[in-house]
Amino acid sequence: MTDRRDLIEGFLFTDQYQLTMAQLYWRIGMADRQAQFDHFFRRYPDYGEHKAGYVITAGLGWLLDWVAETRITPDDIDVLRRQVSPNGERRFDEAFLQYLSDLGSFESLTIRAVPEGRVVHANEPIVVVEGPLVLAQIIETSLLNHLNYQTLIATKASRVAEQARGGTVLEFGMRRGPGTGTNAGTRAALIGGANASSNVGTSSLLGIDPQGTHAHSMVQLYMATGKGEREAFRAYADLYPDECVLLVDTIDTLGSGIPNAITVFEELRDAGHSPVGIRLDSGDLAHLAVRAARMLNDAGFDDVAIVLSSDLDEMAMWQIREQIRDEAGGYGLDHASVTGRLMYGVGTRLISSHGYPALGGVYKLVGIDNHGEWTPAIKLSETPEKMPIPGDKQLWRVYDSRGLATADVVSGGDETIEPGDSLELFHPHRSGVSRSLGSGETVKVESLLETVHRDGERTDGSPDLQTLRSRRVEDLGRLDVGVKRLINPHLYHVSVTQQVKATQNELISRARS
């Protein structure tokens, strides 16, 4: 299996045209020219009735591992050697393959990036790749693959986590996840706000204790062998007395599941243990949660958690909290005491980013070394939003006196923005749209792009999961609530400096002439 994976997940984890273009660049003597590409996305995830006002960048760590570890192997070269054009001749020249083979790896690329786990916005450079044109071009597919999917899932997870309002979120999506890509999804969910996952391998790799309850099949099994739900619960509690969560909907949630769970919980309590929770996996979850809370409280289990699962996402969780607010009083309960004990098992709709299943991040040439002269590159389009911001750039985040991020600013590579600067800012795409920030509005300024790969090594310190999670929490704390809201979020300002605008205008008019 290893050989097969090396073939399909290594150097050849790319689109065919990257390799045919690479051979062209080699043939015209441009393969070794220094080039620069930007990765960015143009639109925030739009899930239909709700949309995102921010994105959590994720995938960089695994991308950097891939870049550092991937080699151009003899097996890879053999695959290319066997490709034949319709005219019967080999598609790739042996001298080109030798050239690729001599390159051997992606080590000559320098990569700058916004650190993983941070809030990022549309139209700003999130990753910047510099190096020989041939490698900077070939890496495109793998880079986009790693970043688009994990960023998509981390962003969904962040929305879900916000709707949990402090409650635990468990990622349960593996069975509906996309092949081995589900492992990347689990990682992204944990970066984006999930507290734990059921995915054993990936959780373990990341140093997180995997979580789970039990399945309906356990109860079915007892029934099929002439016993019942209570015996099943009892056996499970006996084996896991201090982490016992019982799934109560195999037969009849209110009529048998919860009463049987309470019986077993009482036995646990008598033996000196603390039962952890029940899980509801079908039906009217909000109503059942209220009824369950009432029954558990009446038996003296006020602290037992209620784990909800079944097609949950940010909207379903919001609706559930709202319904509990309406229904709890009718059962003599304070709604906050019910919502405060909820935990959320979020599966299919998280791992597949329900409503918006793919992020459209792109990777565009922005500059090339033209015989010693660094030349910005432009791509025209009938849609102004589709034109990348040309040239070498820096990315800055500006905070106001409240400590809130108010704008991200794309400057030229040699520009610096200092706290207290007055800024004249321009819309990245719409001409004539500008705004000013006074010195009192630029209280703190942060440079967002860091060098994360150089000379074949990760230079970002390979941060652990906890570090990535903290970055998200800190950034969300510095983001206006209007930008974070689920529906119709405020549009966060991403602007360019006068210098960048001037370069852009000049290139466009030159290309059009």
Add this chain to the structure above:
Amino acid sequence: MTDRRDLIEGFLFTDQYQLTMAQLYWRIGMADRQAQFDHFFRRYPDYGEHKAGYVITAGLGWLLDWVAETRITPDDIDVLRRQVSPNGERRFDEAFLQYLSDLGSFESLTIRAVPEGRVVHANEPIVVVEGPLVLAQIIETSLLNHLNYQTLIATKASRVAEQARGGTVLEFGMRRGPGTGTNAGTRAALIGGANASSNVGTSSLLGIDPQGTHAHSMVQLYMATGKGEREAFRAYADLYPDECVLLVDTIDTLGSGIPNAITVFEELRDAGHSPVGIRLDSGDLAHLAVRAARMLNDAGFDDVAIVLSSDLDEMAMWQIREQIRDEAGGYGLDHASVTGRLMYGVGTRLISSHGYPALGGVYKLVGIDNHGEWTPAIKLSETPEKMPIPGDKQLWRVYDSRGLATADVVSGGDETIEPGDSLELFHPHRSGVSRSLGSGETVKVESLLETVHRDGERTDGSPDLQTLRSRRVEDLGRLDVGVKRLINPHLYHVSVTQQVKATQNELISRARS
């Protein structure tokens, strides 16, 4: 990288609760009991304004490889050994870990399945797993992961391929695909109807020549170095004279891209080569295709293909063909001559199954050996559709005198259905709904489940991609057009026999009492 992948893609590629339940079964002495689980899905993909009336099953081949190759390694056991309960004790007993370690693999499971690539329907057993309860339970997550995603993508690809009406479909989704899972997506797309893919590694593994054109960056590069689009096209044509497809929308499709392409095509023709195509990647694709066809024809390139890409899916392709039908005449063209030269590059919306990003396939216990007596298992639910069909079963496809499939029939494991049988069939979930098939309506009967894994070996002959693709084509040819249509498809009949219905009713009433 290999060690990490072995850890997260091997035995521990599972949900935590599979392992905690496994320990329970071991502890109560049931781990080695023979059990049977069914894999099926309940609902056809519903993409919003359109939905599927059939599904193409895919993923089985890679699942069977995983089952045959996966070992329970000392590293896996170590991971479990390090898990600790909240009470500070080890979660997994050393004797249980030794037991798992001694099992060593999934070789004792027997797997029957509908062969990969075939049309399957809701509520029928697609894969049936039999073997020791402990292994039949643990495999659930990996089985569903492999089958749900590939089946989802194969089904989407089949819809896309039908809308291509014989035109070539190229899978271009890698950059928007879900991490390494995109390789499974590429495979599924090729099974489901895509003719080729840009994914180099996976195409090569499957024996398919990867396909591609070139990117905007190639043209941008020439512009940035003081040259232009025509020089870029010329260089590309010079290197790939017999497979030259030129991307014409980097600057101005009608004003520069197509005219420059035609100039270069004329040079190719003069040198004795046949240019292959142009590619349109933005703008009003149908309108541009008509205009491009006119310009190409006027230059004598009636045979040059027009490759379309940019957010294509089955609906966009349908709309494009419709618009061309309306517009072609205005440019003096027969619409069929335009649509007949189209090729379709389908990326994001195929690899993410736009509109329906996850298939809800499930895996349910249907029987258990109860001290030598085989006992069917049931799971009750307030929703009748959520109750699995209990017991050991067979699956039959019945064809009428036109050779069209008219019903899939789930029978008891010991029942046989022969051509010419008169059948009394029952709705799998709604009580009292039945229908009869006369002997003239069961002209051909086919048994669909085959043994695909036994004694640690794949027993399906590891069919190649071409075989899987043929199965789909054959099955679609035997499916009513109403079932295949994009919008509001006919509901295909899946029924159970009287014997199965009786077992189901008996178990339900016994469980409820």
